[in-house]
Amino acid sequence: MKYLKPWWSDGGGLLHLTILLSLAGLRLDVDLDLYLLLPPSTLLWDEPLLAGGPTSSAYALSPFPASGGWGRADRLHPKGREPDPEAEPEGRLLREVRALGAPFIPRTRVDAWLVHSVAAGEADGAHGLLGAAAASAGGVGASVHDSSQAAPGDGGDSRAAASSPLAAGEEEKAPAEPTAQVLDAGGRANQRSLNGTETALSLEDLFQMLSSQPENSLEGISLGNIFPGSISDGMNSSTHNVNFSQAISHDVNLHEAMLLCPDNTFRREPVARTSQPQEPFLQLNSHTTNPEQTLPGTNLTGLLPLVGNQMRNLTSQDLLHDLDINIFDEINLMSLATEGFDPMEVSQLFEEPDSDSGLSLNSSHNSTSVTKSNSSRSVCEGATGCSSDLEPLFHRDLEGAVGGYYPEPSKLCHMDHRSDTGFHGDLAFQHIYHNHTYHLQPSALDSTSRSFSWHGKSQKISKYLNDTDRNLSRDERRAKALHIPFSVDEIVRMPVDSFNNMLSRHYLTDLQVSLIRDIRRRGKNKVAAQNCRKRKLDIILNLEDDLCNLQAKKEILKRERAQYNKAINTMRQKLHDLYHDIFSRLRDDDGRPVSPNQYVLQCSQDGSILIVPKELVSSGHKKENRKGKRK
DNA sequence: CTTAATTGTCATACA
DNA sequence: ACTGTATGACAATTA
Known part of the structure; x- marks a missing residue:
């Protein structure tokens, strides 16, 4: 169950950072301060995280960051909080590291913090870079927040407090400080304004800074330069016992630190994370040993009414697990996008x-x-x-x-x-x-x-x-x-035996087998339909051709018939003329002309021509007709 | 947007 | 019984 809005919709500053650091071979540990880095719409909210009542909401995270800002409202708006005179002095983490006599004396606060985080990774509160960076989020970005949601001084920033030694007190106090000491690369303390624009380094800026560095050269980058002032807040708050026997090497840089301690910072709670990835880079890990302590004073249900009831039964570990998943989902999606x-x-x-x-x-x-x-x-x-x-x-x-x-x-x-x-x-x-x-x-x-x-x-x-x-x-x-590991074409065209062998050789689910058979059936039928239509079309075209041919033949026959009729008429006319010509030359025994009205010419079987009176011919025809009818 | 042509699919019959 | 083919009918898609 996740309540994660698309990260790309709000700038995805965390993603910028994590991706860039991953390119540098870094892995990030993230404690609950990660929330501070996430754009508000990317955050996961949980009832345990929000425990503490609406009045304790010190993290008035704006759901609609107007200027790319996000982070703790009190940090973003230090004016909303009174300066804490008991704020932890700067350099506490650094002092711890130095006091422990580590072979590596960090030159910068960030390095010190990193060393501390790596060393404390096995402990419950491994603070990641993001944790420290998150602590600086207030100085990193300007954000719109609902000041009415914030209850100054109510201990409401318990999210950070419970999960990290960047604890509530210092988290609250640090932004209230008008200035904060930051050690530069040379270990000198600088006075920098935390709420001024000069330290308001946005993640976009950070991103560009990081991306402008050659991949390998990131090892040498002191994040103290990247997170001026703000990181110190997180480092100040560190109160962890440090076991340097595990991970500190001489003149360690970020990359080496991670390589020295590949497992510590990737450890997850065994119960809450059953499907955590084991990939070697870019692990955003969330360490919370006690969900109830995570955010005891924060309740943002008012800000996120949609989330409310559905999240009540989840532990923060569940949510962190989901957070991890979603972060990696986001990363994958970014990979997709790129x-x-x-x-x-x-x-x-x-x-x-x-x-x-x-x-x-x-x-x-x-x-x-x-x-x-x-x-x-x-x-x-x-x-x-x-x-x-x-x-x-x-x-x-x-x-x-x-x-x-x-x-x-x-x-x-x-x-x-x-x-x-x-x-x-x-x-x-x-x-x-x-x-x-x-x-x-x-x-x-x-x-x-x-x-x-x-x-x-x-x-x-x-x-x-x-x-x-x-x-x-x-x-x-x-x-x-x-x-399905076969192409549709293969499925359709494959012979039956091969097809059955294929189905038996491969392990396929019923769904896959069903689909394959459907594909084959539809494919066969599709081809059959195409052939059928083609055949039908061919038949129609052939019939049309036949019709044309027959019509042409008919015309030819008509013309021939007309020609024959014409020839017949011509011959008939010629016969008529010849007939009259013959009669005009015939004479009877008395020398008188023979009338064609009284006689007819008749050819005998031997070829001789006889002049026969019509009466005899007509009577003879009648007799023959009678005989013919009788027959 | 409408219409006709094309294409895919299903059901059914048959070999 | 299973498979392939053929074809009418219908729907979806395309031109």
Whole structure:
């Protein structure tokens, strides 16, 4: 259950920092002060975290940072608090480190803090860089806050207090100090204003500072230069026992420090974290040994009424676990984005109804953007046995197309998750494998840091996704969604024996087998339909051709008939003329002309021609006709 | 926006 | 019984 708004919507300063530090080979420990670094909309809120009542809300975090600001309201608005005359003097952590006689004497406060954090990593309160940086968040960013939510002096910043020695008292007091001592690289103390603009180093600035450094040169960067003044707040508050036997080396830098103590700062609470990644870099770890102490004085339910009841049963460890997951989700999504994917688009994909334009984003983000490592896990994995993180799309896609073949959506864990949270904005997170390894190139990060304008990229990315996905058929998208290791073409064209062998050789779920058979059936039928239509069209075209040919023949025959009739008439006319010509020359025994009205010419079988009176011919014809009729 | 053509899919029959 | 093919009918998509 997560209440995490998309990190890209609010600037993602933490992400900038973590990514950059990860590039430098650093890993960050994050205690609950991490919250201070997170943009308000990125924060997870929990009832235990918020315990203490609304009047104790010292962290009046604005849900709508107007100027990229976020952080503790009292820090951001020191005027809202009275200076604490008992504020912890500066340099306490540094003194501790020095007093312990560590072989490495940190030159700067940040180095000292880092050493302290590494050394204390095994202890309950390993303070990470982010913890210290978070303590400085008030000086880092200017923020809008609801001052009415803040109750000065009520001990309300217990979130930091419980989880970190950057405790409430100092957390509250430090910003109230008009100036704070900061040790520069030379160990000298500088007087810097904590609330002035000169120290209001935004994370964007930090990001640029870090990104401007060569990757390896970050080892030499003193974060004291990066977090002037503000970090000192966190360092002052450190009261941990330090065990230097574990991690301190001579002249340690940040990178070396982490390498020396690879496990300490990555340790998680065994109960609360069952699926924590083990990747070697960029671990944002949250150490809270006592959830109840985490934020005893803070209650932000008023600020976040949406969260309220649904979070009551969660421990802060649960939330921190989720926080980790979501942070890495965010990182992965950033990786997605830098590779050309917009998390928003991914989210839209999963919610897309059955549409051919649907990016099979699934496939895209699976194949290109999400690197599945052994330790990668789906959010739902283990909890509900979800086999595919892409099934929602598959489901929606198949519903209506196949229908009734597949389990109810409610059986799918992420659907439950979504329904539980009622927060659709983070849907995309559910589908990202938790590969916590970060492989972004510095150049990619630079470009990301420069623009970081997701909405601006959205259109191009959307176009890319659509163009890419529109080339895929539904079945292809479905196959990708279920990770079917065969192409649709293979499935359809494969002979029956090979097809059955394939199904038996590979371990496939019932869902996959069902889909494969459906794909084959539909593919075969599709080809059959195409052939059928082609055949039908061919038949029609052939019939049309035949019709044309027959019509042409008919015309030819008509012309021939006309010609024959004409020839017949000509011959008939010639015969008539010849007949009269013959009669005109005939004479009877008396020398008189023979009338053609009384006689006719008749050819005998031997070729002789006889002149026969018509009466005899007509009587003879009548007799023959009678005989013919009788026959 | 409407319409016609095209395409995919399903149901069914048959080989 | 299973599979492939053929085809009418319908719906979705495209031009």
